[in-house]
Amino acid sequence: MDRYTNILVAIAAEQEEQPALSRAILIARKSASPVKLTLFLAIYDLSYEMTSMLSSDERQAMRSGVVKQREEWLESLLAEQDTTHIDIQRHVVWHNRPYEALIGKVFDDNHDLLVKATHMHDKLGSVIFTPTDWHLLRKCPCPVLLVKEHGWPENGKILTAVNVSSDNEAHIDLNDKLISESNAIASLLNAEVHLVNAYPATPVNITVELPEFDPSSYTDAVRGHHLLTMKTLRQKHSINDDLTHVEEGLPEDVIPEVAKKLDAELVILGTTGRSGLSAVFIGNTAEHTIDQLDCDLLAIKPDGYVSPLAPASVERD
Structure with a gap:
């Protein structure tokens, strides 16, 4: 059974290259089941809201005109792609927070995958102005595929990050889910699944505070534990x-x-959706x-x- 058959594709405004669209079409073409792609574009221009000389009806008419132009632009993007036998919908909205509009669409239409192109983020800027990518990683209820320029060749490699240091049931279940997702995508791409786990280095201050402490023995013990639990998982x-x-x-x-x-074409990992100050100053591994x-x-x-942006009808713990 194919994992992803109802895919939401975030379109980057004003860009000719659309890696997310190309990747979503590739997934649709390789899938054994019919796949629906929804092309989504959120647009907003503050100048249209600040025009006090216009009535609300006139401002709405201007917004509608811009939306129609963007819809036509989406059509021109599709004309450059081979979309034969792929069900493609288009959705353009006027919204000043793209991540909220995207997540709202995921809930409205029960999308099972969100595909979005990403790029390098300025480190300081990421702390002050959280990028849309980060909001999606924390708050989107469905898997999020962030696309870069690396291709997806046949017989490639998928790297799945697992946490084998904890016997917490939630971590064990998430490891199993990650590997299951990896195997599903690997069968789609005829790829090879690798697992990776990182273990912490010995804290330097311990050797200062405890002179009798043997750091090499400690490191060997930690590595041995991780190797053993990785063996159990594999x-x-x-x-x-x-x-x-x-x-x-x-x-x-x-x-x-x-x-x-x-030279992996895809890294798969779990993200817990951390929020608040810990997310701003620490962030998630993803x-x-x-x-x-x-x-x-x-x-x-x-x-x-459960996403913090989930509608009230979604049950919360």
Whole structure:
């Protein structure tokens, strides 16, 4: 059964190149089941709202005219793509917060995948002005595929980041879900699934505060634990040992390093949807990883996740 058959594609305004659209069409073409693509564009121009000389009806007419122009532009984009036998819908809205409009559309139409092109973010700017990508990673209820320029070749490699350091049931379930998603996409692309796990380095201050502490023995013990739990996970999912990677370091450093070494076309990881101050100053692994990858990133929420933007009709814990 194909995982993604109802895909929402975020269109980048005013850009001729649309990597997200190309990637979504590729998924649709490779899928054994019919796939519906919805092209989504949120537009907004403050100058139309600030024109006090116009009546509300006149402002609405101007907005409608701009929306119609953008709809025609979407048609011209599709004319450049081979969309034969693909069900494609178009949706243009006037909205000043694209991420809210996108997530609202996901809820309205029960999309099972959101595809969006991404780019490098200024580090300081990302703290002060959170990019749309970060909002989507935290708050979108369905998987989010952030697309870069790296291609998706046949017989490629998919790198899936797992957390084997915890016996928490939620982490175990998320690992299983990530691997299941990876296998589904791998069958679509005829790709090879690799697993990666990062374990922490020995804190330097411990050797200062505890002179009798043996850092090498500690490091060996930590690595041994991670290797053993990774073995249990790979055997559970029938994955060969040479397709697993257990490396020392921070996940946001280890994941891009291994992805580059493998020349992976896709990295898959889980994101918990952290919010508030911890998200602003610490961020999620997915957010720190984005800018260091030169391939696509698929971020998946754990089962039971409820978006803070969910309609009131969605049950909350």
